[in-house]
Amino acid sequence: MRTGVFTATDNPLRDPRDRRLPKIAGPCSLVIFGVTGDLARKKLMPAVYDLANRGLLPPGFALVGFARRDWADQDFAQIVHDSVREHARTPFREDVWQELCKGIRFVAGDFSEEGAFDQLSQVVLDLDRVRGTRGNHAFYLSIPPKFFGDVVQQLKRSGLSVSQEGAWRRVVIEKPFGHDLHSARDLNATINEVFPSGTVFRIDHYLGKETVQNLLALRFANTMFEPIWNSNYVDHVQITMAEDIGIGGRAGYYDGIGAARDVIQNHLLQLLALTAMEEPLSFLAKDVRVEKEKVLTALTLPRNLDLHTSRGQYAAGWQGGVQVPGFLEEDGISPTSTTETFAAVKFGVDTRRWAGVPFYLRTGKRLGRRVTELAIVFKRAPHLPFNATDTEELGQNAIVIRIQPDEGITMRFGSKVPGTQMEVRDVNMDFAYGDSFTESSPEAYERLILDVLLGDPPLFPRHEEVELGWKVLDPVLEHWAEQGHPDQYESGTWGPASSHAMLARDGRAWRRP
Amino acid sequence: MSVRLEDTTASDVGMAIAAERFRQGSSAVGRVLTLVIVADEATHADAVRAAAEAAREHPCRILTAIPRHERGPARLDAEITVGGADGLGELAELRLRGPLSHHVSSVVLPLLVPDAPVVVWWPGSAPDDVSSDPVGRLAQRRITDAGAASRPMRSLDARRSAYAAGDTDLAWTRITPWRALVASALDEPFEKVLGASVSAQRNNPSAVLLAGWMQWGLGLPVDVHVSRGPGITGVVMHTGRGDISISRPDGRVARMVRPGFPNREAALQRRSIEALIAEELRRLDPDEIYGETLEVLPRLAVWGAHGEHRDSTRDAAKAAAAKAATKSAAATQPAARARTAPPSRRGSGS
Numbered sequence: 001m002r003t004g005v006f007t008a009t010d011n012p013l014r015d016p017r018d019r020r021l022p023k024i025a026g027p028c029s030l031v032i033f034g035v036t037g038d039l040a041r042k043k044l045m046p047a048v049y050d051l052a053n054r055g056l057l058p059p060g061f062a063l064v065g066f067a068r069r070d071w072a073d074q075d076f077a078q079i080v081h082d083s084v085r086e087h088a089r090t091p092f093r094e095d096v097w098q099e100l101c102k103g104i105r106f107v108a109g110d111f112s113e114e115g116a117f118d119q120l121s122q123v124v125l126d127l128d129r130v131r132g133t134r135g136n137h138a139f140y141l142s143i144p145p146k147f148f149g150d151v152v153q154q155l156k157r158s159g160l161s162v163s164q165e166g167a168w169r170r171v172v173i174e175k176p177f178g179h180d181l182h183s184a185r186d187l188n189a190t191i192n193e194v195f196p197s198g199t200v201f202r203i204d205h206y207l208g209k210e211t212v213q214n215l216l217a218l219r220f221a222n223t224m225f226e227p228i229w230n231s232n233y234v235d236h237v238q239i240t241m242a243e244d245i246g247i248g249g250r251a252g253y254y255d256g257i258g259a260a261r262d263v264i265q266n267h268l269l270q271l272l273a274l275t276a277m278e279e280p281l282s283f284l285a286k287d288v289r290v291e292k293e294k295v296l297t298a299l300t301l302p303r304n305l306d307l308h309t310s311r312g313q314y315a316a317g318w319q320g321g322v323q324v325p326g327f328l329e330e331d332g333i334s335p336t337s338t339t340e341t342f343a344a345v346k347f348g349v350d351t352r353r354w355a356g357v358p359f360y361l362r363t364g365k366r367l368g369r370r371v372t373e374l375a376i377v378f379k380r381a382p383h384l385p386f387n388a389t390d391t392e393e394l395g396q397n398a399i400v401i402r403i404q405p406d407e408g409i410t411m412r413f414g415s416k417v418p419g420t421q422m423e424v425r426d427v428n429m430d431f432a433y434g435d436s437f438t439e440s441s442p443e444a445y446e447r448l449i450l451d452v453l454l455g456d457p458p459l460f461p462r463h464e465e466v467e468l469g470w471k472v473l474d475p476v477l478e479h480w481a482e483q484g485h486p487d488q489y490e491s492g493t494w495g496p497a498s499s500h501a502m503l504a505r506d507g508r509a510w511r512r513p
Numbered sequence: 514m515s516v517r518l519e520d521t522t523a524s525d526v527g528m529a530i531a532a533e534r535f536r537q538g539s540s541a542v543g544r545v546l547t548l549v550i551v552a553d554e555a556t557h558a559d560a561v562r563a564a565a566e567a568a569r570e571h572p573c574r575i576l577t578a579i580p581r582h583e584r585g586p587a588r589l590d591a592e593i594t595v596g597g598a599d600g601l602g603e604l605a606e607l608r609l610r611g612p613l614s615h616h617v618s619s620v621v622l623p624l625l626v627p628d629a630p631v632v633v634w635w636p637g638s639a640p641d642d643v644s645s646d647p648v649g650r651l652a653q654r655r656i657t658d659a660g661a662a663s664r665p666m667r668s669l670d671a672r673r674s675a676y677a678a679g680d681t682d683l684a685w686t687r688i689t690p691w692r693a694l695v696a697s698a699l700d701e702p703f704e705k706v707l708g709a710s711v712s713a714q715r716n717n718p719s720a721v722l723l724a725g726w727m728q729w730g731l732g733l734p735v736d737v738h739v740s741r742g743p744g745i746t747g748v749v750m751h752t753g754r755g756d757i758s759i760s761r762p763d764g765r766v767a768r769m770v771r772p773g774f775p776n777r778e779a780a781l782q783r784r785s786i787e788a789l790i791a792e793e794l795r796r797l798d799p800d801e802i803y804g805e806t807l808e809v810l811p812r813l814a815v816w817g818a819h820g821e822h823r824d825s826t827r828d829a830a831k832a833a834a835a836k837a838a839t840k841s842a843a844a845t846q847p848a849a850r851a852r853t854a855p856p857s858r859r860g861s862g863s
Binding site: 060 | 692694800
């Protein structure tokens with residue numbers, strides 16, 4: 001008979017069949033650097049509250065803020081309170097808030113200030129003692145990457161990066177993970193010097209979205225899609241992430257980065273990988289990652305990048321009824337900036353499944369409307385037993401996976417127009433899992449923060465994927481750097497003429513999302 | 514928005530729903546299941562409100578059957594609401610009068626969404642054997658509520674003796690947050706659990722299920738002590754290194770006490786019926802753990818006249834030992850090694 005101390009794997013109350021029972025994170029704290037930022041206020045702190053409200057945070061959970069502000073704990077608590085009140089997804093409950101509030105701490109300081117980190121170290125020790133966080137602490141770097149080096153070095157110096165036996169320290173970072181292959185490797189080296197790769201969580205919040213996970217269910221849980229999910233039937237794939245807003249107050253971050261680095265390198269290449277990958281052996285993180293990495297390795301660029309890529313900057317115009325300035329007129333942007341706010345690139349996937357099927361990726365700011373979707377566009381039927389005039393209005397069949405705003409799936413196919421004549425026209429069939437899906441489904445950050453605290457990595461890209469993304473995108477960025485100014489496009493339209501020409505050259509056209 | 518049909522038939526009701534859908538311009542909204550509520554005039558309104566709220570997460574067709582066992586000819590009256598104020602769901606309220614009140618399934622069957630799963634919910638009293646009830650037979654999942662029954666313990670006993678895969682009870686759903694917290698206590702390093710108990714208000718079927726579930730997992734008898742409530746007020750697990758206790762005296766905030774660590778608190782609210790139904794609709798496959806927990810429960814008699822858990826130790830120990838034996842036989846259970854331990858301890862003690 002076994003005696004002594006048992007651990008979580010021996011927990012006699014857990015049973016894999018008991019799927020009703022949620023996993024609550026173990027005792028821990030979350031330390032957020034950069035709590036004054038937009039992301040922290042609008043997403044992270046509300047997500048922490050929502051998790052607490054759903055009973056998924058451990059008793060005694062602590063939230064520590066770190067920023068260059070002269071605040072006491074209760075000032076920070078007030079900031080959290082306001083952001084929760086304004087942005088939380090679930091209703092505000094005083095009991096939940098009171099409990100969360102007891103674990104809120106604040107440390108004021110600079111990212112390179114030794115004294116501040118010593119103080120943080122003390123706060124964390126206190127939490128172990130007072131709140132019972134047992135030495136488990138996650139550090140969320142919601143700060144510009146140029147400060148990562150300072151912060152991780154300080155975490156190391158102050159002893160915060162190492163834990164005693166049986167406890168963990170984790171670090172969470174947000175994109176951009178570098179601005180090219182070289183800098184991505186440097187960044188990774190900086191972080192790995194202090195935190196081993198298993199403890200680094202890279203957040204790509206798109207991967208936490210329900211629909212992205214549903215993409216895997218759609219492909220691999222069904223029989224009716226996978227047989228046609230290849231070059232025999234698929235004509236091409238379009239992946240679009242469009243925003244209707246401009247750069248807003250992010251000039252400092254955005255200038256010199258641009259749309260391709262900001263969005264294509266991470267979100268869109270991840271979506272491409274999930275769309276194109278082979279069936280993983282299982283949905284364990286390592287198995288999915290192997291398949292994604294195979295796709296990213298197989299990516300190719302067209303030989304002539306002038307003809308098959310496009311970049312643009314939004315010009316002044318009218319966006320949805322509001323007059324807006326052009327990119328070069330925005331505050332903080334140099335009038336001679338060559339940073340692109342629209343990027344479109346054609347990729348190929350060199351595998352048997354996808355040979356000859358182009359993947360068109362585009363993203364931009366100040367486009368027609370806010371939408372993220374991926375569209376699988378099918379080949380036309382090889383023979384149509386109708387008169388040519390009957391099928392004039394028939395386009396190509398498509399499966400469109402809408403990721404936001406109204407998450408769901410659309411199928412597009414031909415149907416007879418009611419009447420005595422034979423006339424076939426394209427129709428849409430929509431599926432949305434609940435009309436108010438967004439309200440009741442967990443926000444991506446909730447899922448991701450909980451996964452960090454549980455140490456469950458399936459939804460986080462690894463360093464290898466980040467590098468592969470840069471490897472394939474770097475030639476495009478280098479090519480563009482030699483080309484002078486991007487094309488201008490009027491705000492509120494679907495991008496520059498060159499992007500439409502790019503598809504027209506292949507005899508195709510962008511969908512209007 | 515509402516359409517009333519008097520002295521009608523199921524097929525007319527079906528056509529009216531379709532017509533109303535079409536009129537509102539949304540003929541192909543994803544309805545993922547049919548929820549049938551069998552209620553009486555006193556309970557149906559609250560149940561429908563809760564179900565409509567849950568439908569925000571699980572778009573469904575909600576059929577409320579209200580059998581009125583009264584004299585007079587058979588007659589069906591229906592009221593249909595499609596869309597509603599917030600544009601969600603399809604509701605049909607069906608009143609079955611006269612002899613028809615004994616044939617609810619004949620009205621419900623033609624109105625089920627094709628192919629989609631069917632869930633039946635009895636918000637008040639339910640038949641003793643729900644899986645062989647004509648309406649229950651239509652469903653993949655049958656939801657009862659021992660807590661809402663006039664005699665909760667008797668109702669729980671009926672669930673226990675007639676359990677079939679697909680049955681579930683809101684008294685069980687209510688304890689999910691408790692179970693999560695108790696299970697999480699053993700996610701941290703722990704010493705072998707030597708005994709445990711649950712305290713709760715008198716006549717609380719959820720407390721009996723919580724104790725039963727702990728007994729199922731820990732393989733040792735778990736007593737229920739009567740407290741003043743509200744609901745379940747605490748769980749204690751005795752270990753070699755002291756007691757791990759979770760107490761919730763006010764029905765709002767739980768405090769976890771564990772030797773060698775500071776006391777930790779977390780909000781642990783009693784949940785609304787909407788939240789319970791939404792949780793039930795999330796999973797439609799049989800809840801084996803609920804079934805196995807019911808198996809562990811002793812017979813009604815041992816709870817005594819006041820529903821107290823009295824003198825049940827021997828029955829419970831027998832059931833637990835039997836269960837532990839089946840567990841260790843099924844060597845596929847990852848936790849089986851921990852579970853085989855307690856019976857031998859008890860064996861030497863008794």
